[in-house]
Structure formats: structure tokens, C-alpha cells
Amino acid sequence: MHAPAVPKPGVMHVMAGVMIDVEGRVLLAQRPAGKHLAGMWEFPGGKLEPGEEPLAALARELHEELGVTLQRAEPLIRVPCHYVDRELLLDTWRVDQWEGTPQSREGQALQWLSPDQVDPAILTLADRAILQAIRLPARYPITPSDIFPDQRGSLFGRIGRAIERGESMLQLRLPLWPRELVHELAMALLPLARRHGTQLLLNGDIDGARALGIGVQLKSNQLSVLSDRPLSLQQVVGASCHDAMQLKQASHIGADFATLSPVAATPGHPQTPPLGWPRFQLLVEAAALPVYALGGTAPLQITLARQHGGQGVAGIREFWQ
Numbered sequence: 001m002h003a004p005a006v007p008k009p010g011v012m013h014v015m016a017g018v019m020i021d022v023e024g025r026v027l028l029a030q031r032p033a034g035k036h037l038a039g040m041w042e043f044p045g046g047k048l049e050p051g052e053e054p055l056a057a058l059a060r061e062l063h064e065e066l067g068v069t070l071q072r073a074e075p076l077i078r079v080p081c082h083y084v085d086r087e088l089l090l091d092t093w094r095v096d097q098w099e100g101t102p103q104s105r106e107g108q109a110l111q112w113l114s115p116d117q118v119d120p121a122i123l124t125l126a127d128r129a130i131l132q133a134i135r136l137p138a139r140y141p142i143t144p145s146d147i148f149p150d151q152r153g154s155l156f157g158r159i160g161r162a163i164e165r166g167e168s169m170l171q172l173r174l175p176l177w178p179r180e181l182v183h184e185l186a187m188a189l190l191p192l193a194r195r196h197g198t199q200l201l202l203n204g205d206i207d208g209a210r211a212l213g214i215g216v217q218l219k220s221n222q223l224s225v226l227s228d229r230p231l232s233l234q235q236v237v238g239a240s241c242h243d244a245m246q247l248k249q250a251s252h253i254g255a256d257f258a259t260l261s262p263v264a265a266t267p268g269h270p271q272t273p274p275l276g277w278p279r280f281q282l283l284v285e286a287a288a289l290p291v292y293a294l295g296g297t298a299p300l301q302i303t304l305a306r307q308h309g310g311q312g313v314a315g316i317r318e319f320w321q
Helices: 054-066 125-135 149-164 179-196 206-212 244-252 277-286 299-307
Strands: 012-019 026-030 045-047 069-082 087-099 110-113 139-141 169-172 199-203 215-218 237-241 257-260 291-293 312-315
Touching (some): 012 026, 012 054, 012 069, 012 125, 045 054, 054 069, 054 087, 069 125, 149 169, 149 179, 179 199, 179 206, 199 206, 206 215, 237 244, 244 277, 277 291, 291 299, 299 312
Parallel strands (some): 012 087, 139 312, 169 199, 199 215, 215 237, 257 291, 291 312
Antiparallel strands (some): 012 045, 069 087
């Protein structure tokens, strides 16, 4: 993983641990009465003390709160949080090995849940971003844009095979198709997608996504005019972003994730200067939601994207080879 940036002066650095048991469940703790955001649920952790290393702070907090000894953890996501009375950075690590049985040592309620069973509405806003980082895959394929409607039979087969081999999130981006045909394709794919737990997203079609009960990938021009989340918390919302302001707006409306592009030069947009990986990392560090690298990326770059703070990679051509 990347070496994270140091929080700005005045920003409270808070460690959080996503503890995942052998059944794939995550541990949630309820904030007790009298604390900020009392009654909301969160991933356990606490404040980094001056001079303390992040991993040491996480180990200390998990021992103090739950009585466990941390054995293995890796960075997951860093979420900047801005409240009226405070600003903090939630530095979150994935914890898959510890010693002892977690117990409430500070009077907080605890519960183990599968990530898919967690209702985002019970979580603090920052912890919702963490939940999405756990739920979302590292790969995000997008359908090729040069496919014509008369090729829908072969496309259905290609998408079906992708679902069966384990793709858990796919975007249907078919600019040459009438919306009605895109809806028909999505409806035909839904039984297979639901059977395999795959999320389908329509490109820019909020009304269609709402009617079908699936997700939407917002275009950047849509993002700029929205004031709140266009779909329920049960339907995935992605946002297409190209700069810091768009990433901030995506977080503001409650999007579940963003794509950030172009990371590298692409044949489809030869006049657009690529961000490059260092710039991508800087933008991701300031974002309050999971971010996929898009534009000149391929599945083989998942590790590279993660080293620069990304959720993974999104793309078109290289994802359908």
C-alpha cells in the first residue's frame, strides 16, 4: 500500500479497524450516550496519540475497547471528515487476524454482520464510506461503447460469462443504443446477476435505474447539478470524476464510489492530459469515498492502483479480453 499523507495540523487522526471473522462478518460498535454521534454504529477504534505510529495506535485501541491483541492488518481507506465542530481523518485498516474474543470493555453494544446485511443508514457518514470500501470489488468493467444494438445477443453472452466467472459489479454503457433496449438487456441479465450477487449499473440513466432497482453511474455533468443522492441506499451510485471539486461533490451527494480519469493517456480522449499516478494519489487522499482508477488502466494494475490509495481499477477494452 501507499505511504499515507500526514494529516494537516488541527485535524484529529482517528484509527479504525474493520475486523473480519472467518465467516466474512464485520464487527460494529455502537457509540454510547454522551458521545458525538451517540447511537450511531461504527467500526471500532480511536484517536491516535501524539508520537504514536498508526498501527500501534490501532492495536492499542482494539485492546482497550475489545480486549483483543492485533496480529495482522493492512490499510483499507482513509476518509477525511468535516463536521461543524471538528475535522478528522479516519484512517481505516482491514484486520483479519487477532488473538482473543472481542468483548465490550467500554459499555458499547457490539454486533457481527455480513457487509451485505449492514444497513448504511445506521452508520456514521464516514463509516458508510468504509462499508462501501469493503463491499466494492477491485475490478469494475464497463461495456465497450462501440457495440451496436444488433450485437445484443453476443453482448448478453459476454456479460453473462463475466458474471459467471466472478465479476461483481458491471456498468452498462451503450451510447449507440436506445434506452429502451438498454433496459431490456438489464432486465434479461438481472436474474443471473442477482443469483451471483453482481451489481449492474446504468450509465447516466437515473430514472431507468430507479425503475429497475439497480445502480447508476452518474456522468460528471449530472453530478454538478445534483444536491442529494438520486437513489436509495440499497442501490449503488457511482460518480464519474476528473478533479478534486467533482470528487468533493460526489461525496456531498452521498455517492458510494467514484471513478477518477484519465489516469493515463487513452485513444478515446487524446486531447485530455492524463493525471498520472502521483496526482491520482493526491486526489484520492483528499476524497471521502472509494475511488477507482480509470483511463488507460487494466486489471493487471489493481495492485498499482491500491498502492496509490485507489479502490481498484475500472476500464473497458482490457476488461473484456
